[in-house]
Amino acid sequence: MSRPKRATIVDVARMAEVSAKTVSRVVNNEPHVTEAVKTRVREAMRALRYHPNVAAQGLVRSRSYLIGLVYEKPSPSYVVELQKGALERLHGERFRLVVLPVESVTEREDEIIALLRSAALDAVLLAPPASDHAGLMAELREAGMPFARISPTRLLGNGPSVAMDDVAAAQEAAEHIVSLGHKRIGVIKGDPSHAASDARLVGTMQALAKAGITLHPELIESGLFTFDSGLAAARRLLALDPPPTAILAQNDDMAAATVAAARECGLHVPEDLSVVGFDDSDISRVVWPPLTTIRQPVEDMAYRAMDMLLHVLKGEPEGGDIHLAHELLIRRSTAPPRAG
Amino acid sequence: MSRPKRATIVDVARMAEVSAKTVSRVVNNEPHVTEAVKTRVREAMRALRYHPNVAAQGLVRSRSYLIGLVYEKPSPSYVVELQKGALERLHGERFRLVVLPVESVTEREDEIIALLRSAALDAVLLAPPASDHAGLMAELREAGMPFARISPTRLLGNGPSVAMDDVAAAQEAAEHIVSLGHKRIGVIKGDPSHAASDARLVGTMQALAKAGITLHPELIESGLFTFDSGLAAARRLLALDPPPTAILAQNDDMAAATVAAARECGLHVPEDLSVVGFDDSDISRVVWPPLTTIRQPVEDMAYRAMDMLLHVLKGEPEGGDIHLAHELLIRRSTAPPRAG
DNA sequence: CCTCGTGGTGGGAACGTTTCCCTGATCCTA
DNA sequence: TAGGATCAGGGAAACGTTCCCACCACGAGG
Numbered sequence A, B: 001m002s003r004p005k006r007a008t009i010v011d012v013a014r015m016a017e018v019s020a021k022t023v024s025r026v027v028n029n030e031p032h033v034t035e036a037v038k039t040r041v042r043e044a045m046r047a048l049r050y051h052p053n054v055a056a057q058g059l060v061r062s063r064s065y066l067i068g069l070v071y072e073k074p075s076p077s078y079v080v081e082l083q084k085g086a087l088e089r090l091h092g093e094r095f096r097l098v099v100l101p102v103e104s105v106t107e108r109e110d111e112i113i114a115l116l117r118s119a120a121l122d123a124v125l126l127a128p129p130a131s132d133h134a135g136l137m138a139e140l141r142e143a144g145m146p147f148a149r150i151s152p153t154r155l156l157g158n159g160p161s162v163a164m165d166d167v168a169a170a171q172e173a174a175e176h177i178v179s180l181g182h183k184r185i186g187v188i189k190g191d192p193s194h195a196a197s198d199a200r201l202v203g204t205m206q207a208l209a210k211a212g213i214t215l216h217p218e219l220i221e222s223g224l225f226t227f228d229s230g231l232a233a234a235r236r237l238l239a240l241d242p243p244p245t246a247i248l249a250q251n252d253d254m255a256a257a258t259v260a261a262a263r264e265c266g267l268h269v270p271e272d273l274s275v276v277g278f279d280d281s282d283i284s285r286v287v288w289p290p291l292t293t294i295r296q297p298v299e300d301m302a303y304r305a306m307d308m309l310l311h312v313l314k315g316e317p318e319g320g321d322i323h324l325a326h327e328l329l330i331r332r333s334t335a336p337p338r339a340g
Numbered sequence C: 001c002c003t004c005g006t007g008g009t010g011g012g013a014a015c016g017t018t019t020c021c022c023t024g025a026t027c028c029t030a
Numbered sequence D: 001t002a003g004g005a006t007c008a009g010g011g012a013a014a015c016g017t018t019c020c021c022a023c024c025a026c027g028a029g030g
Helices: A009-016 A019-028 A034-046 A054-061 A076-090 A109-118 A132-144 A164-180 A197-211 A226-236 A253-265 A298-313 B008-016 B020-027 B035-048 B054-061 B077-092 B109-118 B135-143 B164-181 B197-211 B227-238 B254-262 B300-311
Strands: A066-071 A094-099 A124-128 A147-150 A161-163 A185-189 A220-222 A244-249 A273-275 A294-297 A322-324 A328-329 B066-071 B094-101 B123-126 B147-150 B161-163 B185-189 B220-222 B246-249 B274-276 B294-297 B321-323 B327-329
Touching: A009 A019, A009 A034, A009 A273, A019 A034, A019 B077, A034 A054, A034 B321, A066 A076, A066 A109, A076 A094, A076 A298, A076 B077, A076 B094, A094 B077, A109 A132, A124 B321, A147 A298, A161 A298, A161 B054, A164 A185, A164 A244, A164 A273, A164 A294, A185 A197, A185 A253, A220 B054, A226 A244, A226 A253, A226 A273, A244 A253, A244 B054, A273 B227, A322 B094, A328 B147, B008 B020, B066 B077, B066 B109, B077 B094, B077 B300, B109 B135, B123 B135, B123 B300, B147 B300, B161 B300, B164 B185, B164 B197, B164 B274, B164 B294, B164 B327, B185 B197, B185 B227, B185 B254, B220 B227, B227 B246, B227 B254, B246 B254
Parallel strands: A066 A094, A066 A124, A124 A147, A147 A161, A161 A322, A185 A220, A185 A244, A244 A273, B066 B094, B066 B123, B123 B147, B147 B161, B161 B321, B185 B220, B185 B246, B246 B274
Antiparallel strands: A094 B094, A294 A328, B294 B327
């Protein structure tokens, strides 16, 4: 009653004096229709404000035209860029994006799989850490649901994925700090359930080892990629005696927290403490000083991953693992340590 | 082929030795089924990994179980909170959230309406500035698509909505600054296409007028609710002679930009310049010093709006306009002006 | 003149559910 | 023990589209 009856394909067919089948052909741009008939049908469609019923289409084509985006509560800025890239690619396509933030991929695997199974998605985009979860991928394969992965660090050659080289990037960041003359360097790791955290730590340690610097365990703190977790970790590092002269945080949110923690202690960045972030998310330019960071092209990665997914959905062969370049952005949060 | 045939309701019916109708009743928790039959059916469902086909359900019930969230590129932190609140309420419901960021509601109204018509949504949540767009609302009413509005400033009594009092909030912020002793006060307005920008300006002017302070036009700059636009606006204000001793920004992103601009000029916040934000988004705690701001409960608002929408979808009568309280959070970005 | 393809068109089944309308069986009460 | 009420369950139609197949006219080639 409140919902006025929408025009159906047969209404259009009746008005244009053709069969429903023919209308369907016009709607889907199929051949075998005279130009004259085509225009007649188009007019009827406009007159009746006809829009095809997606549910009915989906039923017969077994397509829902929905693509899911699975991610696990990482930093807000990361989520936004992820969505931006995915939506950008989806613009103009019939597919729509359903957001599926999950609590914990590892702990509630069954729940997530049930969600995906019942959500009638055509495909899913897996952001970290779901993109490294073997069980989830196996289930998706079995269910015949195409997926693409963003920033996987393991199990490559397992369907389309877009990633960057976390090890090399972290190495580059550490080399920058070393080249400035820092010797006592702290690290704030990301969420342990993200494989990227380990990869980045490996890169950092390689660079430090090459420079002959040993990284004492007390200088490695763990966070969860969130501002608050970073704040706590940074406070612990700055309470050491002597405190580090530089801190490498594994994402920008935690790097921003490190800057805040330094301020609390009356320290100036970068004069008293150099801080390096990771991601080049919005936050790295929002805080003062703007953060030296690794540009991780999250938006591009999401765009490319979505692109590969659409290819698969169009029946083309699956793509492989794509690699995108990172970049060290030197801004104002790093400087040589105070002399002495 | 790639997509293994999913079990249908008749497969389950055959296995459990009942009719399809009975299985349907079990699935939907309807009465008139013996406990014994129920368990038999449930077992068959599990064995066959049966999940109802959403498209088929949607077809016959004319429901898509999709709810759209329409917003227009505001600050990232706002978007994230919006989504968080909406998703929070959706947890455990059958409905899924489709994100629909749009370019410009006013400029491309037709496009948006076409999008909504063809997207087969059951309902939409309208965030600003779409929530103030009369044409859009009229179309939605005509199409029989329920909607709820977040932070509308006009056209109340027009269906469910959740808002806060922008005028009063801005007034309170200005009073705080006045009470600290500031006389020369700058304002950075938000996006002119958002009605909230005007409302907040009104509140600010009322407070200043009451204190006998006149706000010269040169002290009012306009931004777009983004960091970059705020940076430009703040630079213009700080280039005035004499510069303001306090700046009221209409959201946190622009307030953060103001802090950055001040730093560029070698000014210290809050000693040389007080800055007030608006929203209490993540960014207000991420920057240093943490911003004095107005807490706008965006997440709660989205939650409540979604709640009202679900009520409507369940056939209950439409709710009215709900008002949520704001709160002035005094943090470390405001202080009395320097003596002299 | 008859066949054979071919481009345009329509008829009818199918997709997987729910819902309307039944039929029996069981139960309670007078 | 009869009467109605309640309950468990089933058959068939409906939702709006696409797809397989058949049909028709028409021109070319034999």
